[in-house]
Amino acid sequence: MTSTSNPLVRDLNYFVLSAANPAAIHLLSEIQSKSSPPTLHSGEETIGYRISIPSHNSRQDEACYKWRVGAGPSPAIAKMGDIFVPEILLCPQDTSQTPSSKTVRAYIKHIHAVLFLHPQSGALVLRSRSNKPIIYEQGDIHDQDVEICGGPDSKVKSCVLRRRKNYLQFGPYRFLLEFTVSHQDRGRFSKTIDRSLHHRHHKLFSFIPSTxxxxxxxxxxxxxxxxxxxxxxxxxxxxxxxxxxxxxxxxxxxxxxxxxxxxxxxxxxxxxxxxxxxxxxxxxxxxxxxxxxxxxxxxxxxxxxxxxxxxLAEQNFLHKRWRKLDTNTHLKYLYQTLCGLAELHGQGIVHGNIQPGSLLIYEQRAYVSLCMQRPDAYDPSICAAPEVWLDKYRELDETKLDIWALAISWLFTCLRPPADLMITRHSYKHLQTTLKSRRDKGRVSEPLFDLLQEMLAWDPCNRPSAIEALNHKAWLPVLPRIARKARGSRTRRLIQAVERREQRAKEL
Incomplete structure (x- = not known):
């Protein structure tokens, strides 16, 4: 593929798709002699496509990391004006149909598959664009061959090429896709890819498979x-x-x-x-x-x-950089986690372990993550409501414990209370003073402050239910935008209830 990078900066070798059996060797040799693709190179023992990526510092478009694989347009299609040739060409471009090209096209279509970097993980994915199968040797969960097919009934339409050497079969043609990033270039390669992804997970992934x-x-x-x-x-x-x-x-x-x-x-x-x-x-x-x-x-x-x-969530409420968010996005995330809690409570289920780390942000939405193993006992934590410590024999309303924990977890978006603090009368008073200070400084809006005061009431009887909290006026700035994205959902019905209540208030 063509690079638009500075000619003084060397592009980074990424992978080679080379012939791995006599049929494939003959095919690529014929393509080289008739079509001469610029990335197809041959040596004494190998012939294959050498793929590189631009190495310059500017942010790359996703199109820079996509390579079409296929036979290219047939002579009949070319006459109709479709002359697009895939970056990895697997059939000679003859002006008329030949026995050789006819044989190839029985197994390989015009655009047969696409190789691309997954925009979130950076993994190299092979996706089929044809109902003709591609065999990825040792590609499935048991290291057995997997059939990749784009047909409507296919179970596997794509697969990550996760080995240093990946063998692929297109009918009788066998190819080897081998990653060729040198040891010296691995760091620069990772930085280039990481800089270009839309959803970076920083250093959580290795873009090049190891042995x-x-x-x-x-x-x-x-x-x-x-x-x-x-x-x-x-x-x-x-x-x-x-x-x-x-x-x-x-x-x-x-x-x-x-x-x-x-x-x-x-x-x-x-x-x-x-x-x-x-x-x-x-x-x-x-x-x-x-x-x-x-x-x-x-x-x-x-x-x-x-x-x-x-x-894999990008952030949680403990680590998100909240100061970089606009006020409405911040409010939207809080609202979405409250919707999650309302969903649970509506089914008669309590969460039981809400913390800032269990409120996750994924794909620009906020979620409540469930706890799979129930804690044996309450640990000293600011997320545990005061009634947990006041009377060990008191019957606790666990839904109100969830309400407290959710509100405390929200506080981590604007202040950092000690996570292991046990709530007493003294620490509760200090918490209220700190929260009022944030309101006075404009870090917390007046309506949201009022809602937090209700959800953090000392007496659990004074705390709202999740549904009641959803009906609070604190959410009005973001309700129209959320409503447009939530038609037909539970969230939409809740929003409509709020809108009806507001309309009745105006009429009165």
Whole structure:
């Protein structure tokens, strides 16, 4: 492909797609002699396409990281005006149909597949554009061959090329896609790609596969999440989506709770507008899905570990750089987490462990992340409401504990209270004073301050329910924008209730 970079700056070698059997060697040799693509090079023993990427400092468009693969336009199509030739050409461009080109086109279409960098993870993905299968050798979750096909009934339409050497079969033609970034260029290559992605996860991914890759079920594992012993980053091997993989330790005690939470989170896999971050897949150490945990209890004794994957959030409420956000975006994120809590409480479910780290931001939306293992006891924490410590024998309203915890977690967006602080009368008074100071300085709007005061009421009876909190006037600045994106959803119905109430107030 053509680079627009400074000619004095060397482009970075990325990968080579070379012939790996006699049929492919003959095919590429014929293409070179008749069509002479500029990136097709041959030596004494190999012939293949050498792909590079621009190395200059300006932000690259996604089109710079996309390569079409195919036979190119047939003579008949070319006569009709479609003369687009893919960057990786796999058929000679004859002016008329020949027996050789006819044979190739029986297996390889005009645009047969696309190689591209996934915009979130930076992984190189092969996506089929044809109903003719491509075989990726040892590409599936059990290191067996996977068939990639773009047909409507195909289960696998794309796959991440996660090995240093990847063998691909297009009918009788076998190719080797090998990553060729040198050891010296790895750092510069990673910086170039990281700078160009729209959703950067900083240093959580390795853009070039190593020789000792580790796969866990359908996830190509990358690195452990900082400050977490049970969370790893990875890439879904079929889609390229960045994911987080969580490890759960199976125990007879608490098994029912884990099962219920996993089943609940699975229901929100494709429901972005409910405010709950769903899980994508769940499996166990025996590489079975559903995992042993969901089978009769006797199976748990023989299975110690359950894993699940979920979308990898860019930030959480503890680490997000809130000062860079405009006021309405900030408010929108708070509102979306309240919608998530209302969704849970509406089903008679309490969260039980809301913290700033469990409120996640993914794809410019905020979510509540479920807790899969119930804490055995309350730890000293500002997220624990005061009634937890006042009377150990008092029956607690757990929905009001969630309301307190959510409001406290919101405070981390504008101030940093000590996370391990136990709420007493004295610390509660100091919290109220600090919050008023933020209001007076304009860091917290008056309506939001009023709502926080209600949600952080000392007496749980004075705290609103999640639905009542959704009806507060604090959300009016962002409701029209949210409404446009939430038609037909639970959120939309709640918004309509607020709008009707406001309209009645005006009429009175």
């Amino acid at each position: 000792d890759i580790e796969t866990l079920w359908n996830v190509w594992l990358h690195r452990k999440v900082p400050n977490s012993s049970s969370l790893q980053t990875g890439v879904h091997i079929y889609t390229g989506q960045p994911v987080a993989v969580k490890t759960l330790h199976n125990k007879i005690r608490g098994r029912r709770y884990m099962i219920d939470q996993i089943k609940l989170a699975s229901r929100y896999r494709d429901k972005a507008d409910n405010g709950i971050l769903g899980i994508l897949d769940v499996w166990c150490e025996h590489w079975t899905s559903p995992p042993c945990l969901l089978k009769p209890s006797s199976a748990v004794i023989q299975c110690r570990t359950t894993y699940f994957s979920m979308p």
